[in-house]
Amino acid sequence: MISTDFAPRPVVLVVEDNARARELRVDAFNDGDCTAIGVPSHDDAVRELRASPAVDLVLTDIHLTRDPGDKSGVALARYVKTRYASMPVSGYSAVFDENELRDDEALFVDIWPKGRLRALEVDDMVSRCRERAMQHRQERRQEAFDALSLLQRKHELEHPDVELMRELRPDAGSEAPVDEALRKAGYRLRLIESTENGFARSIIVWLLEVDGLVEAEVYGQPAFYADGRTDEEAISHLVELMRLYAAEIGDDAPEAAGPALSLTEFLRRLTGEEEVD
Amino acid sequence: MQLSRREIESIFKKLRLEPKKSTHHLAGWLVVDGKRILPLHYSHSRKDMPGNVPHRFRKSMLLTGPEFNDMKACTMSREAYIELLRGRGLI
Numbered sequence: 001m002i003s004t005d006f007a008p009r010p011v012v013l014v015v016e017d018n019a020r021a022r023e024l025r026v027d028a029f030n031d032g033d034c035t036a037i038g039v040p041s042h043d044d045a046v047r048e049l050r051a052s053p054a055v056d057l058v059l060t061d062i063h064l065t066r067d068p069g070d071k072s073g074v075a076l077a078r079y080v081k082t083r084y085a086s087m088p089v090s091g092y093s094a095v096f097d098e099n100e101l102r103d104d105e106a107l108f109v110d111i112w113p114k115g116r117l118r119a120l121e122v123d124d125m126v127s128r129c130r131e132r133a134m135q136h137r138q139e140r141r142q143e144a145f146d147a148l149s150l151l152q153r154k155h156e157l158e159h160p161d162v163e164l165m166r167e168l169r170p171d172a173g174s175e176a177p178v179d180e181a182l183r184k185a186g187y188r189l190r191l192i193e194s195t196e197n198g199f200a201r202s203i204i205v206w207l208l209e210v211d212g213l214v215e216a217e218v219y220g221q222p223a224f225y226a227d228g229r230t231d232e233e234a235i236s237h238l239v240e241l242m243r244l245y246a247a248e249i250g251d252d253a254p255e256a257a258g259p260a261l262s263l264t265e266f267l268r269r270l271t272g273e274e275e276v277d
Numbered sequence: 278m279q280l281s282r283r284e285i286e287s288i289f290k291k292l293r294l295e296p297k298k299s300t301h302h303l304a305g306w307l308v309v310d311g312k313r314i315l316p317l318h319y320s321h322s323r324k325d326m327p328g329n330v331p332h333r334f335r336k337s338m339l340l341t342g343p344e345f346n347d348m349k350a351c352t353m354s355r356e357a358y359i360e361l362l363r364g365r366g367l368i
Contacts, residue, residue: 037341044342047278047332210328223316223337226302227330237301237320244297244304245316257312258367259339264313 010133014038015045015060015076025059025122032126034133041065042072046079050210054222055087056140057133059125062093062101071096077107086139088132092117092125189219190231197239199246200272205238207231218242221266223259246271278342280331284349285319288338291348292317292355309359309368315339339367 012034016022022038029036037055039045042064049055058080062073077089092112093101101113109132112125188207197203204219216234218224226241228234246267249256256264289296289305294317296305304318317337319326326334335345339362347353353361362368 039342047329050329050332208329213328215329215333217333222333225330225333225337227320227328240299241302241304241318244299244302244318245306248297248306249313254306254308254311254313256314257309258314258362260306260313260315263316 009033009035010056010130010137011035011037011054012129012133013045013048013055013058015040015042015058015064015073017041017061017064021061028122028126029129032123032130034126034130042076042079045076049080049084050208056137057129058087058089059129060089060091062091062104063095071104074104074107077104081107086136088136090125090129090132190235192235192239197242199239199242199270201270203239203242203270205235207234221263223263242267242270278331278335278345280326280334280349282319282321282324282326285326285334287351288348289317289319291351292358309362312368314362314368339365 012029014022014025014029014036016025016038017040019040022040026036026038037048039048045058045060049058058076060073060076063070064072064076073091073093077091080087080089088109089107090110090112091101091104091108093114094117095114097114101111105111110125110128112121117125186208190205190207192203192205194200194202206217206219208215208217213227213229214231214234215225215227216231216238218238224238224242224245226234226237228237245263249264249267289303292307294305294307296303296318298321301320301322302318303321304316306313307315307317315337317334319334320330335342338345338348338358340348340358344353344361348358359368
């Protein structure tokens with residue numbers, strides 16, 4: 001699960017079929033200044049990746065089922081390389097030794113084969129994964145910044161939309177950076193200008209086609225999403241939804257706390273109630 | 278993951294959300310101790326949630342898969358959910 005606060009902790013997807021081992025790894029990453037998402041299988045990892053543009057690194061057990069010879073962690077690494085080319089994948093196995101994994105090494109940035117994953121090495125694994133994840137995040141942020149500069153030029157914004165750039169600047173801590181892998185995965189960015197959306201400011205949305213529908217998600221705000229049969233319908237539903245949420249944050253509404261703080265601030269800026277610094 | 282409108286309606290009821298309706302959505306804020314914590318919404322025009330929507334809904338509740346199953350299966354109460362969020366420092 002991804003927190004909706006935007007602290008600059010790298011997000012690591014931990015794929016491990018053993019519940020106890022998964023819990024231990026997730027805890028180790030959370031204690032190691034990362035945000036960890038734990039899933040038990042190849043298919044769950046694929047679903048999580050499709051729904052979470054924020055993952056910075058995948059750490060997978062290579063032997064994900066009890067079937068002898070199963071290497072679904074390798075299959076997962078291959079999938080990640082195909083769909084998210086630049087995303088680092090690290091792997092470990094208590095079943096396969098170095099010789100058995102030699103042909104698969106190229107798919108992983110780090111690999112801990114049988115006999116090398118002792119308790120003492122878990123700290124080292126967390127530390128190396130964190131370093132790789134941070135590096136990947138920085139690269140994606142730079143790409144995001146470049147992509148947004150292009151977007152800004154494409155829309156001929158003579159006077160930079162300060163709020164737009166503030167939302168999307170890599171150092172603003174967004175959890176949804178733009179990168180080539182996301183575009184390859186089918187995500188498209190669309191700028192919905194204030195003249196179109198009826199708010200005081202523009203909105204950037206991710207669009208993704210899934211099972212014949214278009215899903216739209218506000219950039220950096222995954223809690224705000226909607227779907228429709230076309231881009232236009234999904235965006236229309238999303239804008240309508242934002243209006244519904246925004247209507248609920250008036251002066252007499254309950255005060256915000258926790259995750260709602262940043263969401264409420266975002267809505268206030270969108271409606272023009274809160275000025276940009 | 279499958280998620281029906283009926284299951285979401287049951288979650289909304291359990292969490293005592295008071296959603297507002299638009300042409301496509303029902304949306305409301307989870308309020309705890311008089312403070313807004315999370316926004317949640319769903320499409321009222323569909324019987325089952327399509328595509329990634331079940332996952333997006335689960336993530337918007339800040340729950341893992343097994344936790345969300347507990348929530349759907351009614352084995353997690355509103356109090357347990359709030360306690361879980363509190364334990365994670367989200368409230």
